Ligand SMILES: Cc1ncc(C[n+]2csc(CCOP(=O)(O)OP(=O)(O)O)c2C)c(N)n1
């Protein structure tokens with residue numbers, strides 16, 4: 001009996017991949033554990049092993065094919081002595097059976113991913129980019145790496161430290177190539193000791209260096225939170241201004257896909273709560289690059305919150321020798337007169353999608369990306385609300401004491417007379433992140449919720 | 461890893477060998493199936509397979525008594541199967557379904573069974589170590605003679621809370637066995653690239669904690685060491701450290717390209733040191749079963765695993781109102 005070999009999912013966020021290379025050919029006998037092919041996922045090239053034994057009857061997807069969807073049949077395994085062509089035909093005719101599985105898979109197991117990029121994925125005003133600058137399509141992953149590389153070339157005191165940042169090239173491949181260029185003195189693999197190396201980074205900053213400390217994800221920074229807050233954030237104040245702590249703590253923050261309660265928290269509001277920290281959460285690749293460069297040069301501790309789902313997204317990034325973006329300046333992605341939508345980080349993906357949907361209903365939303373949460377550009381938000389008289393905030397974090405709560409309070413104090421409706425905060429739900437696919441979808445904030453909130457504040 | 465000493469006259473029995481064979485094979489086949497379901501998208505997120513390390517939990521569970529406790533990391537499927545949890549419930553948790561041990565809300569890394577005294581599945585490296593000592597604290601408090609197996613990896617052994625826990629455990633003579641599953645890698649970092657005193661079991665010495673290193677590819681050696689550790693704890697002598705030398709055959713999780721070690725390294729251990737092969741040889745040498753009888757066992761195990769996979773596919777997704785349940789307890793928990 002023939003068995004179809006399906007394109008495997010090889011990472012939590014993989015939906016499709018490139019079949020880079022076949023390591024077996026038609027007619028080869030394979031046994032469980034043999035490597036069949038090399039597959040490029042969204043972050044790495046992986047070897048794909050056989051789980052069954054048999055003879056490789058037919059290769060259905062040629063090497064080099066890009067964009068092969070997970071669960072597509074890529075080859076057929078037949079039994080010794082079986083006629084390959086007949087078996088392949090039989091297997092393909094029996095496909096409905098395999099299909100039922102496939103459907104269950106996409107219904108039950110598909111990764112929740114941020115909505116696809118709206119067509120005009122470029123902000124209306126880009127004050128940091130001079131007219132006529134050449135733009136280059138770049139992933140957020142590459143933009144972050146480029147920012148670190150440029151700053152490390154510029155300043156010998158900048159170094160990168162964290163788990164798997166050097167030889168493994170980063171757990172999420174953000175530090176790809178940095179060890180090669182800068183060597184083991186400046187790109188340093190640590191043991192799994194977050195509290196220890198975060199504190200060591202703080203000491204190195206006191207000692208005059210410019211550490212970039214990568215947390216494999218910000219969930220693990222909870223192991224280190226005392227050093228971040230009690231040591232990094234407060235020392236300048238406690239020393240009467242003598243001793244600052246120029247350090248960047250960076251890494252992915254928030255939910256990835258199906259990694260459940262202990263690996264899915266959004267810490268934006270936590271860190272934004274702390275005087276002495278600066279907090280950045282970019283959405284686009286250009287902002288990721290420009291803001292990370294600014295963070296590395298800043299004389300204060302900066303929390304730089306990235307997002308795993310956004311790492312693989314491409315955006316236009318200006319080709320400039322030294323492109324930086326100042327902290328505390330929001331960016332307007334879309335102008336509109338009916339309602340102000342305020343978001344940051346991956347929340348922007350939902351927000352831009354909601355704005356597209358609202359436009360079709362005749363509601364013109366103004367979309368603001370905060371980009372930095374501390375300092376917070378309240379002026380841009382207030383200015384916009386004075387025009388639209390309505391505001392919806394969007395974020396992935398928990399609802400209680402959220403960034404949205406804070407913005408609502410600011411608007412109440414400073415723009416009360418301009419508000420025609422109460423501000424609505426769209427957030428993640430008030431529950432630990434569940435693992436089950438259907439519950440995870442419910443727990444996350446969605447574009448649909450943003451659309452409904454916008455309708456509510458515009459009374460439509 | 462040193463080569464295995466030839467089993468001169470192993471201190472075991474036919475029944476024991478066959479039980480070990482079955483239990484280890486169940487874990488291996490279960491994990492292979494989980495890997496397959498992951499590839500099909502039925503399991504999501506992180507999924508850390510235990511293939512290669514089966515002898516550790518199977519050997520130690522043979523030294524445990526009913527009522528003893530265990531707690532471990534995210535690489536937990538083997539521990540759950542070995543302590544008698546139902547493969548169906550474990551697999552259905554991996555697929556995130558209602559029939560899973562956590563109703564689909566925990567997933568691969570976060571599963572629990574009060575009935576089997578399994579206190580998790582923990583996703584944060586090292587966090588289970590003080591928790592294990594705390595379980596032992598509760599046993600000592602209640603004076604119930606129980607011990608707690610606290611499993612963690614070579615990577616986790618470097619977390620600060622491990623050192624803090626050793627000190628408290630010895631200070632208060634807690635009946636806890638610290639089981640370091642030294643599979644030589646923490647994700648892509650080998651022990652020698654992360655650790656200055658690579659004999660992890662010796663670290664207990666500075667606190668006065670007894671311990672030893674054990675060949676983790678030999679289930680009989682693991683069981684013997686486990687019995688010694690259990691006796692030490694039950695006698696009220698405080699904690700014990702077992703550093704069990706083992707090896708993981710697969711990547712760290714499903715998305716690990718595993719470029720940090722050679723295929724030859726993995727292949728060599730699979731061929732020369734495999735724990736299941738070892739028991740298989742002992743069974744055949746001792747004429748405790750024929751090849752055909754072992755094949756029959758393989759078939760039975762495959763059937764159990766297939767049944768678990770079917771259950772895990774058929775079990776419905778959790779009801780939507782489960783999103784808001786289990787955040788707070790309504791009544792005081794009845795913890796054993
Ligand atoms: C506090 C914390 N830091 C980092 C991680 C990411 N991480 C998960 S497993 C792992 C490696 C752990 O290795 P080891 O303790 O040897 O256990 P093994 O995976 O080999 O079983 C890392 C770094 C985490 N889950 N928690």
Ligand SMILES: [Mg+2]
Pocket residue numbers: 613614615641642643644645646647
């Ligand atoms: Mg390890």
